[in-house]
Amino acid sequence: MRRRNFAAVAAGLAAATLLTTGTGPAALAGPPASARIFRHFDLAQGQLPENIALAPDGTAYVTFAAARQVASIDRDGTVRVLATLAAPADGGIHTPALGFALTTGIVRQPDGTIYFLYASGDAATTGLYRLPRGGVPCRVAALPAAGLPNGLALDERTGTFYVTDSVLGTISAVKPGGRAVVWSSAPELAATGFLGVNGIKARDGAVWAGNHDRGTLLRIPVRHGEPGPVEVRASGLSSIDDFAFAGSDVIAALVGANRVVRVDAAGRSTTLLTAADGLQNPTAVAVRANTAYVTSAAYLTAADPNLIVATLPRR
Template identity: 45%
Template sequence: MSLLRSTGLRRRTATLGLAVLLAAGATAPDALAAPAHRAAGTHLVDVRVVARFDRSAGQAAESIAPEPGGSVVIGMIPARQVVRVAPDGAVRVLVTMPLPPGGGGTTPVIGTPVVTGVARSGRGDVYFLYSAGQGGLTGIWQVRPSGAPRLVVPLPADTMPNALVVDGDRFLVTDSTGGRIWQAPLRGGAASVWSADPALAPAGFFGANGLKVHDGAVWASNSDHGTIVRIPVAAGGGAGRAQVRAGGLAGIDDFDFTGRGTEIFAAINQTGKLVRIGSDGTRETLLDAEDGMQGTTAVVVRGNRVYVTNGANLAGNNPDLLLARLRR
């Protein structure tokens, strides 16, 4: 989830993947152009707003799945939507999920139904997570050309599925309130717990949040503990023991690898920052509230493109999608 501010040229030492949400306000349609930002060995240039979303309609941007050609798919938390943003910034709603009977007040922790993680398979299928507090609705869904989504993998009603990854022929999903990572076949079917390592557990709110597969391991952020953990994939595909690889990241949501070893960009929701974590453990704030960050929820690196979403769910009224170029 996210917090926000406008852009400046600063470097500072830095210190949830789902938002707490719910505060409405109007969005400003104006564009924002940012100067280059430098961090040790890493440059973000041409930082700009690609699209602004309608906060009053619940469009708190939560997750990002890039597509060929420069468009991206984004999950919108309380709006229960999946949208596509074209390279020119045009926003099209692909799916709006229905409210469950009774309004979904049984959704874990949040108390309202939400769309969270999105992912795209190698053949172009788009999937998303819906947490409705009810069985038969909570789980992994597929966006279909007909506009009617299809439930691919049901998950227990008491889960809070947050981040979604397509890993070869399987899905991986973080469960923020259960402190688990689930797996399920890409073709659909039953899910099983891949890891319930204590390092994924919450401490009152959200545990396991962001999720990536990198260099023979599954990596996850823990919002409550402010950590990023690495879980090696054991022989046969099982989970090894989690190792904490970064700490001191209170309120971390999503993260991604930059392409330089284990260097990471981390979206810090609670304070609205994008932080670089070097392979040697050094860290710097690349973007903060003065750069337009408001409840920063997700970051994705694709080549020299860096996409960042702000959910403005904890503070601010300007949820948006930012795009920057990465110079190494």
């Protein structure tokens, strides 16, 4: 990653954190998670883990943002690069908000097929990609080069992918074999200075998303395929990035605030992990049973991108 672009990301995250700090209900005191750093990554090689998906055997699949890669991390910590996307001719400097081309959201299907997003500032390459097991990536849906496709979720009931654009403030839908269409551009998705809607999940007839700048967790009911009114389920989540569900709770990564929090059904947050546990600007969370897998991209710290494995405290 070019140093000036890295600095631009850090400045944006820091500013957004200041904008959202102190809003909404304060974090509650509670038992922390028991955590360990499972794998360190190479900052110089652009191995900044942006998003994560889990396989049943415990293998983690991540996007390495600045390396433009998709990789797997085996249970023994072995990293295998599965795909590297070509840099755009301009090196990615026209990628909105960030100034470098990057791989972002990732989803893994039961047959091992991986879907992921690439934001390059280039109309010929920005979009949703499919990576079959043992194959090569191909773009299955174009997305606006003027935006920043960031979060990716799959509604397994309908086969619809939902894609957040953190610059344009939209959620797009990609149906099987179809093109991307804007599904929602509600004002609650918009940025207030740096990045808007970010992480996303599909669950129980609704789409959930976080707004990075506003520090909000949102729920949008899906009604006959169309979005219902946006519900703000929690606020005060400074610089929220991606998140995962643990029962009825949400485990969220606060990238600029350098925390991982649990958000209950009433919107109250409890801090689970901090820098003392090894966090280096957490970007995403995956949960299986009582274990959370947390990726840290070190966008601000510029020190130690890593993967943390944490045992969640029982409620």
